[in-house]
Amino acid sequence: MFETAELGRKISKEDYRAQEPELRMNLLNIQEDLKQANFPVIILIGGVDGAGKGETVNLLHEWMDPRYLETHAFGPPTDEERERPEAWRFWRVLPPKGRIGIFFSSWYTRPIVDCVFGRINEFELDAELALINAFEKELSDDGALIIKFWFHLSKKAQKKRLELLSENPKTRWRVTKIDWKHFKMYDTFRRVSERALRETSTGEAPWTIVEGADNRYRSITVGNHILEQIEKHLAASKQPKKSPPKKKVHPADAYTLLDTLDLTQSLTDEKYKLLLEKYQGKLNLLYRKAKTKNLSAILVFEGWDAAGKGGLIRRITPAMDARDYQIIPIAAPTDEERAQHYLWRFWRQLPRAGRVTIFDRSWYGRVLVERVEGFAREDEWKRAYSEIVNFEEKLYDHGILLLKFWVHIDQDEQMKRFELRQNTPYKHYKITAEDFRNREKWNDYELAANEMIERTATEFAPWHLIEANDKKFARIKALRIFCETLKKRL
Amino acid sequence: MFETAELGRKISKEDYRAQEPELRMNLLNIQEDLKQANFPVIILIGGVDGAGKGETVNLLHEWMDPRYLETHAFGPPTDEERERPEAWRFWRVLPPKGRIGIFFSSWYTRPIVDCVFGRINEFELDAELALINAFEKELSDDGALIIKFWFHLSKKAQKKRLELLSENPKTRWRVTKIDWKHFKMYDTFRRVSERALRETSTGEAPWTIVEGADNRYRSITVGNHILEQIEKHLAASKQPKKSPPKKKVHPADAYTLLDTLDLTQSLTDEKYKLLLEKYQGKLNLLYRKAKTKNLSAILVFEGWDAAGKGGLIRRITPAMDARDYQIIPIAAPTDEERAQHYLWRFWRQLPRAGRVTIFDRSWYGRVLVERVEGFAREDEWKRAYSEIVNFEEKLYDHGILLLKFWVHIDQDEQMKRFELRQNTPYKHYKITAEDFRNREKWNDYELAANEMIERTATEFAPWHLIEANDKKFARIKALRIFCETLKKRL
Numbered sequence: 011m012f013e014t015a016e017l018g019r020k021i022s023k024e025d026y027r028a029q030e031p032e033l034r035m036n037l038l039n040i041q042e043d044l045k046q047a048n049f050p051v052i053i054l055i056g057g058v059d060g061a062g063k064g065e066t067v068n069l070l071h072e073w074m075d076p077r078y079l080e081t082h083a084f085g086p087p088t089d090e091e092r093e094r095p096e097a098w099r100f101w102r103v104l105p106p107k108g109r110i111g112i113f114f115s116s117w118y119t120r121p122i123v124d125c126v127f128g129r130i131n132e133f134e135l136d137a138e139l140a141l142i143n144a145f146e147k148e149l150s151d152d153g154a155l156i157i158k159f160w161f162h163l164s165k166k167a168q169k170k171r172l173e174l175l176s177e178n179p180k181t182r183w184r185v186t187k188i189d190w191k192h193f194k195m196y197d198t199f200r201r202v203s204e205r206a207l208r209e210t211s212t213g214e215a216p217w218t219i220v221e222g223a224d225n226r227y228r229s230i231t232v233g234n235h236i237l238e239q240i241e242k243h244l245a246a247s248k249q250p251k252k253s254p255p256k257k258k259v260h261p262a263d264a265y266t267l268l269d270t271l272d273l274t275q276s277l278t279d280e281k282y283k284l285l286l287e288k289y290q291g292k293l294n295l296l297y298r299k300a301k302t303k304n305l306s307a308i309l310v311f312e313g314w315d316a317a318g319k320g321g322l323i324r325r326i327t328p329a330m331d332a333r334d335y336q337i338i339p340i341a342a343p344t345d346e347e348r349a350q351h352y353l354w355r356f357w358r359q360l361p362r363a364g365r366v367t368i369f370d371r372s373w374y375g376r377v378l379v380e381r382v383e384g385f386a387r388e389d390e391w392k393r394a395y396s397e398i399v400n401f402e403e404k405l406y407d408h409g410i411l412l413l414k415f416w417v418h419i420d421q422d423e424q425m426k427r428f429e430l431r432q433n434t435p436y437k438h439y440k441i442t443a444e445d446f447r448n449r450e451k452w453n454d455y456e457l458a459a460n461e462m463i464e465r466t467a468t469e470f471a472p473w474h475l476i477e478a479n480d481k482k483f484a485r486i487k488a489l490r491i492f493c494e495t496l497k498k499r500l
Numbered sequence: 501m502f503e504t505a506e507l508g509r510k511i512s513k514e515d516y517r518a519q520e521p522e523l524r525m526n527l528l529n530i531q532e533d534l535k536q537a538n539f540p541v542i543i544l545i546g547g548v549d550g551a552g553k554g555e556t557v558n559l560l561h562e563w564m565d566p567r568y569l570e571t572h573a574f575g576p577p578t579d580e581e582r583e584r585p586e587a588w589r590f591w592r593v594l595p596p597k598g599r600i601g602i603f604f605s606s607w608y609t610r611p612i613v614d615c616v617f618g619r620i621n622e623f624e625l626d627a628e629l630a631l632i633n634a635f636e637k638e639l640s641d642d643g644a645l646i647i648k649f650w651f652h653l654s655k656k657a658q659k660k661r662l663e664l665l666s667e668n669p670k671t672r673w674r675v676t677k678i679d680w681k682h683f684k685m686y687d688t689f690r691r692v693s694e695r696a697l698r699e700t701s702t703g704e705a706p707w708t709i710v711e712g713a714d715n716r717y718r719s720i721t722v723g724n725h726i727l728e729q730i731e732k733h734l735a736a737s738k739q740p741k742k743s744p745p746k747k748k749v750h751p752a753d754a755y756t757l758l759d760t761l762d763l764t765q766s767l768t769d770e771k772y773k774l775l776l777e778k779y780q781g782k783l784n785l786l787y788r789k790a791k792t793k794n795l796s797a798i799l800v801f802e803g804w805d806a807a808g809k810g811g812l813i814r815r816i817t818p819a820m821d822a823r824d825y826q827i828i829p830i831a832a833p834t835d836e837e838r839a840q841h842y843l844w845r846f847w848r849q850l851p852r853a854g855r856v857t858i859f860d861r862s863w864y865g866r867v868l869v870e871r872v873e874g875f876a877r878e879d880e881w882k883r884a885y886s887e888i889v890n891f892e893e894k895l896y897d898h899g900i901l902l903l904k905f906w907v908h909i910d911q912d913e914q915m916k917r918f919e920l921r922q923n924t925p926y927k928h929y930k931i932t933a934e935d936f937r938n939r940e941k942w943n944d945y946e947l948a949a950n951e952m953i954e955r956t957a958t959e960f961a962p963w964h965l966i967e968a969n970d971k972k973f974a975r976i977k978a979l980r981i982f983c984e985t986l987k988k989r990l
Binding site: 064067068070071072075076077078080081082083088089090112114180183291298320323324327328331332333336337339344345346370 | 554557558560561562565566567568570571572573578579580602604670673781788810813814817818821822823826827829834835836860
């Protein structure tokens with residue numbers, strides 16, 4: 011794979027001088043066009059030490075308007091980063107739409123280095139690379155342009171380059187002992203990175219291998235490639251998106267998973283009071299134990315309007331100290347959130363270690379309200395299932411306890427509650443005309459909910475279905491499940 | 501001061517039961533009204549251990565809608581927090597407009613504890629309290645409602661309370677060795693906190709001392725006080741704001757500081773090339789040294805449209821590695837930023853240790869464009885001078901190097917450049933009708949700039965005036981100043 015980048019390609023000074031000014035102007039202009047575009051550009055820089063990665067990034071900052079260009083490098087993670095899944099540090103600096111983010115060292119660095127140093131074997135590397143592919147696919151599915159450069163040098167060329175840098179007093183500081191140590195591992199590094207590139211050169215985000223020996227060749231190649239890719243992507247993004255296909259009406263008589271729930275289950279006031287005290291007491295002990303072990307929990311509540319999610323949450327929180335939990339009500343995204351991938355707003359809310367975060371509605375909006383109301387295109391919500399499963403797997407792998415609740419009532423019960431809200435002055439604000447409009451789409455929502463549960467109930471993050479026609483029964487069931495799951499994990 | 505909170509006030513069970521339901525409903529309702537309001541509510545909770553701080557916060561979460569209530573507690577700072585001024589950790593979690601943020605332990609905790617344990621003396625404490633007063637004044641000037649509760653217990657009552665908690669198996673875990681250690685320092689703690697409260701009970705943000713012995717009395721008192729304060733603030737915020745007074749026209753012939761600049765200074769191409777290389781080389785060495793010492797630098801560029809700020813920045817950045825600096829172009833705030841104090845968007849951009857952040861326009865917009873265009877009321881931009889000086893002092897105290905540049909050209913030079921931009925295809929996007937409109941307000945802007953420089957040039961953060969009719973001269977001067985200032989600090 012790397013042989014084609016060992017051909018000793020060069021560009022003469024004259025050719026460089028002839029091409030550079032126009033390339034710079036074109037890059038500046040395309041950056042202007044990009045500002046209005048509906049996608050971000052993510053440029054990954056990887057490769058052999060001494061192959062000109064740093065110089066190239068600096069050159070791009072010189073050529074382009076550095077105010078709309080951000081370069082991120084990743085050293086050892088901070089303690090705030092260590093308390094979240096590894097991907098968090100990348101999500102938090104993803105460029106918004108219209109901007110360019112350069113990732114100097116990226117999600118590839120740690121897996122490749124781990125494999126080179128034998129901390130993981132090649133099969134484990136493959137597993138990590140598969141996750142990376144899924145991540146990049148999510149970004150590019152959302153419109154992001156991902157440009158991946160691998161800077162290559164032959165062994166001979168790398169040695170020469172390191173020696174050259176070491177001899178010049180102006181550049182000596184850039185060659186460290188670590189660089190020479192890495193050089194000794196050239197062959198291993200080459201084998202591992204070849205594997206990594208092979209496995210992750212996907213249609214959406216292929217690698218471009220850049221011969222690093224000649225800096226003029228390297229610079230022009232990289233500049234032209236970026237220009238072309240952005241031009242192509244801009245052109246493609248202007249084509250009209252497929253309009254959502256006509257929605258099929260869900261046959262009302264189809265028998266679904268949610269239909270199997272026994273909504274008549276209920277509790278007497280007396281029993282409820284007893285059990286509430288019992289489980290809140292249990293939860294208090296368990297969550298404090300979890301806190302000492304730095305175990306974080308994320309609770310997700312989805313369900314029908316007026317299903318009682320809020321009341322349920324208010325029965326869970328009194329068992330915990332207000333300092334230890336946070337409730338995130340999910341409403342319309344802010345404009346900073348709209349300029350990012352739809353999962354970004356959830357990534358940014360991930361709790362520090364040992365805390366409990368409760369989402370009142372969640373990322374599942376993508377396959378519920380956004381699907382039914384047509385805010386997301388069919389291809390968008392369809393691929394969301396696997397994106398969500400990937401996201402939750404990252405939480406699970408990091409050791410975060412994830413609990414998902416579907417709070418279920420039937421249509422009659424919902425109408426009763428709507429009427430009660432309308433007739434109770436202090437609950438009035440909770441009911442709007444939109445609630446009644448949504449009711450008319452009950453069948454569509456039911457179809458969406460069933461499909462969601464079917465496609466996102468995983469072993470590591472199952473859905474808990476809560477029969478909630480009786481609020482008391484629902485609250486106790488959710489509390490009990492939270493307790494039991496915590497207990498199992500401790 | 502605390503004597504009035506040792507009277508043994510109580511509320512009977514019956515009275516509590518009579519008052520509680522209405523209070524809860526009123527709190528829920530006011531939270532609804534608050535959502536539409538144009539200010540945040542900041543509730544500080546401090547006081548004696550065992551006086552019911554935690555219970556009260558938890559109760560508030562029970563009484564109110566916990567989804568629109570956030571409680572923040574502050575343990576040891578994370579490494580990301582340690583790399584910024586202490587206030588950064590508070591700024592990053594300030595509630596946006598329409599929300600309530602409870603600060604459990606707050607900016608008072610560290611100074612009070614430091615003084616109790618003798619790490620700072622009482623005069624040093626006073627100095628810290630003065631800074632806190634300034635901070636709270638800024639927030640309340642911006643509209644924030646600050647409610648400060650101090651939970652008090654007499655020495656006898658505290659002892660009794662700790663014993664009681666220790667005896668009950670359900671609450672035993674809440675009393676730690678540290679609590680008993682603190683109890684032994686009761687008298688010192690009382691003396692220091694009395695001083696702190698006295699010094700910080702300001703008109704905008706007075707302390708309310710709550711007798712903590714009886715939980716019913718405590719809860720009703722706190723609930724009622726919050727309710728009343730929000731009601732009052734809502735009513736006050738609905739009154740029309742003073743309209744900005746008619747702007748005075750700046751007499752064109754007044755001789756100002758900026759007029760004293762010799763704009764004829766220039767450099768030949770040859771000399772410029774030499775000096776550029778020299779200072780970029782110097783800067784490279786110096787900034788790398790600064791990086792190894794974890795010294796951060798913040799550069800601020802203000803100046804006339806077309807004064808050449810961008811070009812100047814692009815002569816500084818090539819001396820540094822793209823991984824080590826970031827440029828923040830300041831344009832219109834996002835909606836998340838608009839929902840906060842105007843300085844919040846700058847706090848969030850503070851760099852980690854050892855990095856360079858360049859602001860292309862900055863917080864000075866408040867006293868320049870916002871003043872001239874009437875986006876800020878007169879009282880707002882007038883108080884901004886001291887707010888900005890306070891902000892910059894915090895950066896300075898944290899050891900951050902702050903450099904402020906005013907890039908200056910005259911009216912003729914600006915017109916020449918506007919025309920050039922119009923006639924150069926790839927610079928066309930840089931010029932809009934607004935630029936010409938702004939030109940008509942030259943005198944107003946000049947007045948504002950002069951006043952800004954006069955009022956915010958401090959010993960720790962002076963303004964550097966850059967004569968920029970000749971771009972080459974301007975670039976070299978700014979580079980030279982950056983180098984010299986870095987050198988002095990290293």
